[in-house]
Amino acid sequence: SAMFRDYLSRFSLNPKQKFKTLSRGMKMKLGLAAALSHDAKLLLLDEPTSGLDPVMRDEILDILRDYITAENKTVFFSTHITTDLERIADYIVYIFKGRIIYSGLKDELLEKYCIIRGGEDDLLKIDRNILIGCRKHYGGFEAMIDIESIGGLPSGVVTEKVTLDDIMIFMNRKGENSCF
Structure with a gap:
């Protein structure tokens, strides 16, 4: 789709490059390009920045924040990297030992x-x-x-x-x- 090609271009991904030759960060960007190009109202992501270097993590978070704010969409992701949540989350569900400890606004x-x-x-x-x-x-x-x-x-x-x-x-x- 045109939207997918736009994301590939924005993320500086070569559509002809083989998947196995991509770095972890580039694979994450490719996955995001595929997910974002479907124009979904809700994205569910598991540890989207785990294992990425700080620069790539920053870039992925910028992409997600832009997606959320520009298009009034929701991104739900699980993570152990709490600084990511502090940076872009509006709402937090904190689960500890299988129990929901908190569910509400991050700032609260x-x-x-x-x-x-x-x-x-x-x-x-x-x-x-x-x-x-x-x-x-x-x-x-x-x-x-x-x-x-x-x-x-x-x-x-x-x-x-x-x-x-x-x-x-x-x-x-x-x-x-x-x-x-």
């Missing part, structure tokens, strides 16, 4: 929690029940809490914005209380 998820850091003395003054995963390091600790629990923290505790990586890591540690 990132605003729900924060990271706290402090010294060992600060840790002793914090209610353990507010910690969602915790890890100790030399001279201090790092933990995730629900943003609603931020009041009443010791003055030495510093708060930081949470990332999707942080959420995955600390949800995995939830209930371990490795700080105590």
Whole structure:
């Protein structure tokens, strides 16, 4: 189709080149060209940027973002590369141990929690029940809490914005209380 040829040209793919000679990134681009050229309203992709170098990953994400925004379409993909999600996702479904932990807007998820850091003395003054995963390091600790629990923290505790990586890591540690 004309749309497929347009994508081949945009992705700098030679239509005469044999598939087995393409790099992983070029194979991903070819697959995307095929998928995008069908003008589907919904694309389902499994780990679309896994194993790609940063430049190729960036290019693939740009292609997906352009597709989503320019044509009001939906791309659903599974990934372990949370920075990809932070960059282009509007909506997140977080599945942990086979259970849906969160399903909603990405920004709301990132605003729900924060990271706290402090010294060992600060840790002793914090209610353990507010910690969602915790890890100790030399001279201090790092933990995730629900943003609603931020009041009443010791003055030495510093708060930081949470990332999707942080959420995955600390949800995995939830209930371990490795700080105590």
